[in-house]
Amino acid sequence: MLALSALPTWAILTATSATLFYVWFRIAFRERLALTAKLPGPAVYPIIGSLYLIKDSLSEFFKFAIRESRRFPEKIGKIEWMHRVAVGLWNPDDVEVILGSSVHITKSMEYRFFQPWLGNGLLISNGDTWHTHRRLIAPTFHAHVLKQFIHLFNRNSRALCERLDATSGQTVDIHDYMSEATVETLLGRAQKQNGGYEYATAVMKMCEVLHVRMFRPWLWPDWLFNLTSMGRMQKKLLHTIHSLTHEVLEKRKSERKLGVREGLYKRITKDEDDEVNGGDAEAADASGTSNGYPTGLRDDLDDDIGEKKRVAFLDQMLDVSEDGNVLTEQEVEEQVNTIMFEGHDTTASLCSFFLSVMGVHRDIQERCAEEQRRIFGTSMRPATFEDTLEMKYLERCISETMRLYPPVPLIARHATENIQLKSGYVIPEGTSIVISQYLLHRDPETFPNPEEFNPDNFLPERCVGRHFYSFIPFSAGPRSCVGRKYAMLKVKIMLSWVLRKFVVRADIPEENFRLTGDIILKREDGHPVRLYPRDMARQEGLERSPECVIQCITEYSAGSAMQRLSVTLVLAATLAAVSASPLSSADRSLVPEFFSRDPAWDGLVADIAGRDPGAKRRCETISRN
Numbered sequence: 001m002l003a004l005s006a007l008p009t010w011a012i013l014t015a016t017s018a019t020l021f022y023v024w025f026r027i028a029f030r031e032r033l034a035l036t037a038k039l040p041g042p043a044v045y046p047i048i049g050s051l052y053l054i055k056d057s058l059s060e061f062f063k064f065a066i067r068e069s070r071r072f073p074e075k076i077g078k079i080e081w082m083h084r085v086a087v088g089l090w091n092p093d094d095v096e097v098i099l100g101s102s103v104h105i106t107k108s109m110e111y112r113f114f115q116p117w118l119g120n121g122l123l124i125s126n127g128d129t130w131h132t133h134r135r136l137i138a139p140t141f142h143a144h145v146l147k148q149f150i151h152l153f154n155r156n157s158r159a160l161c162e163r164l165d166a167t168s169g170q171t172v173d174i175h176d177y178m179s180e181a182t183v184e185t186l187l188g189r190a191q192k193q194n195g196g197y198e199y200a201t202a203v204m205k206m207c208e209v210l211h212v213r214m215f216r217p218w219l220w221p222d223w224l225f226n227l228t229s230m231g232r233m234q235k236k237l238l239h240t241i242h243s244l245t246h247e248v249l250e251k252r253k254s255e256r257k258l259g260v261r262e263g264l265y266k267r268i269t270k271d272e273d274d275e276v277n278g279g280d281a282e283a284a285d286a287s288g289t290s291n292g293y294p295t296g297l298r299d300d301l302d303d304d305i306g307e308k309k310r311v312a313f314l315d316q317m318l319d320v321s322e323d324g325n326v327l328t329e330q331e332v333e334e335q336v337n338t339i340m341f342e343g344h345d346t347t348a349s350l351c352s353f354f355l356s357v358m359g360v361h362r363d364i365q366e367r368c369a370e371e372q373r374r375i376f377g378t379s380m381r382p383a384t385f386e387d388t389l390e391m392k393y394l395e396r397c398i399s400e401t402m403r404l405y406p407p408v409p410l411i412a413r414h415a416t417e418n419i420q421l422k423s424g425y426v427i428p429e430g431t432s433i434v435i436s437q438y439l440l441h442r443d444p445e446t447f448p449n450p451e452e453f454n455p456d457n458f459l460p461e462r463c464v465g466r467h468f469y470s471f472i473p474f475s476a477g478p479r480s481c482v483g484r485k486y487a488m489l490k491v492k493i494m495l496s497w498v499l500r501k502f503v504v505r506a507d508i509p510e511e512n513f514r515l516t517g518d519i520i521l522k523r524e525d526g527h528p529v530r531l532y533p534r535d536m537a538r539q540e541g542l543e544r545s546p547e548c549v550i551q552c553i554t555e556y557s558a559g560s561a562m563q564r565l566s567v568t569l570v571l572a573a574t575l576a577a578v579s580a581s582p583l584s585s586a587d588r589s590l591v592p593e594f595f596s597r598d599p600a601w602d603g604l605v606a607d608i609a610g611r612d613p614g615a616k617r618r619c620e621t622i623s624r625n
């Protein structure tokens with residue numbers, strides 16, 4: 001008693017209020033607390049909860065979270081701080097309960113940090129607003145509409161290759177180039193000089209600011225955040241970003257007044273569609289190509305849309321805002337900001353990872369290049385929609401890149417009610433649910449040897465029977481990515497150009513990639529690669545390396561008659577290039593040892609000789625060397 005009376009009144013009042021609040025909190029939320037307590041997770045301490053787990057750098061936290069997840073074999077784990085609980089899920093059955101539902105579609109509280117940037121855009125809106133806007137926007141990304149973009153994708157890809165040509169043989173961070181190119185496609189002709197680069201850099205920095213803020217609870221109150229240097233930086237970055245979007249919209253509006261209805265504005269008819277692109281988009285989807293989406297699932301992007309609805313995104317936004325009652329001008333800007341953000345950094349991340357991986361897996365790169373040669377010969381002509389349907393191996397490599405390096409590594413939802421999971425746990429109302437594609441995609445129960453880059457994981461026969469929610473780079477269900485078809489088309493066309501034009505080399509193997517679980521997945525050390533124009537690479541013996549020959553033989557010995565035929569053709573062409581150029585001593589050491597021992601070699605030589613007598617001589621020269 002004496003000791004208490006020695007304390008100042010304010011201290012006694014504070015301690016009493018805190019105790020009363022704590023007691024009230026335990027009683028008022030007893031059901032929620034009891035459910036939370038049943039969820040597995042690392043130790044939780046009074047007051048600090050799980051905050052002790054937060055690391056200095058994002059990359060450290062990312063690595064730690066991945067390591068820690070292994071301690072929870074039921075593929076569910078929670079962290080807590082004060083009254084806030086976040087539950088991580090990476091069990092496909094449980095993920096389906098959340099993503100497959102049309103009820104659990106409310107975005108988690110963390111998305112509110114995007115508000116000053118994206119307003120009430122599709123990515124972060126909820127409830128009726130989201131429903132109405134999704135119904136307006138989804139048809140504008142239908143496959144039929146996207147065909148209008150093909151010429152733009154080709155034009156931007158050609159410009160990208162011209163920029164990359166100037167770097168020949170130098171180490172560059174390919175992400176810088178990919179970011180600029182993907183923004184250009186979205187900005188179209190409205191951009192000012194260097195606008196794409198300026199925008200992409202501002203977006204990258206904004207993502208960093210948002211991510212740091214999410215991990216620093218003391219920066220959560222807006223008034224406090226706005227006083228910090230980070231808050232001031234955010235203001236400047238948003239000015240850059242919003243000015244550019246505004247400019248794009250204004251330019252489009254004046255074009256419309258002048259009656260310019262071409263390119264992004266063109267309403268495409270069925271006849272034009274078939275004539276220009278020769279092929280039906282629906283048939284393409286039914287042909288077994290999954291394009292990064294579970295083949296057994298459908299969403300509103302697969303819905304049939306009438307000819308009237310074949311309007312591109314910007315045009316649709318301006319049409320409905322001109323009416324005045326559907327969307328206000330501000331809402332249109334918010335949607336454009338959303339699409340510009342979601343539409344560029346994600347695809348840039350995918351292309352950058354793809355090229356870094358190809359740089360180290362040269363045999364796989366050569367198979368991709370060979371597929372391009374089969375489609376285009378040596379031509380650098382623009383790709384058509386039909387061509388993209390032929391790029392089956394490229395598509396498998398793109399899917400495999402997204403499996404290991406999902407551009408959006410986390411999806412978060414807010415539980416608006418208690419949710420019963422298939423694993424038996426109940427997620428209490430008020431919890432943030434975090435779905436980790438990174439962990440889902442590396443689950444050894446779904447993907448044997450999950451750390452190995454293996455495009456065959458996406459052979460149709462391997463996809464059959466796989467849980468639909470075990471590979472979800474574009475999310476799935478009612479809130480799936482609205483731009484997934486756009487993204488796959490754009491990425492295939494861009495990569496087709498790069499693979500036809502260049503040989504890619506990288507020195508850092510995948511096991512040394514330092515990933516940071518940013519909002520969009522990144523490498524801490526960037527994406528350093530070297531590109532050699534193919535003509536030059538051929539002269540230097542870089543284009544078709546002995547690794548490619550070895551890969552051919554391995555496949556030849558294991559393959560069916562049809563596969564043997566295609567392998568033989570690849571090898572015949574490979575040998576032509578390898579034997580026409582002096583091999584480096586390192587390369588030479590790889591070849592004869594393997595050839596002399598491999599029982600498939602003789603069969604392969606005989607097969608080649610039957611098709612191309614000249615190649616037999618080249619085979620013999622190689623094995624003698």
Ligand code: HEM
Nearest residue numbers: 122123342343346347407408411473474475481482483487
């Ligand atoms: C490789 C490229 C892409 C990947 C991996 C990707 C992935 C995703 C994922 C995982 C979501 C769900 C996010 C969440 O629930 O928090 C999403 C949503 C979204 N994405 Fe993409 N995305 C890509 C490209 C694009 C493109 C090109 C666009 C537009 C042009 C786009 C527009 C959107 C929009 C508007 C949403 C919100 C949809 C809604 O909530 O209804 N995305 N994306």
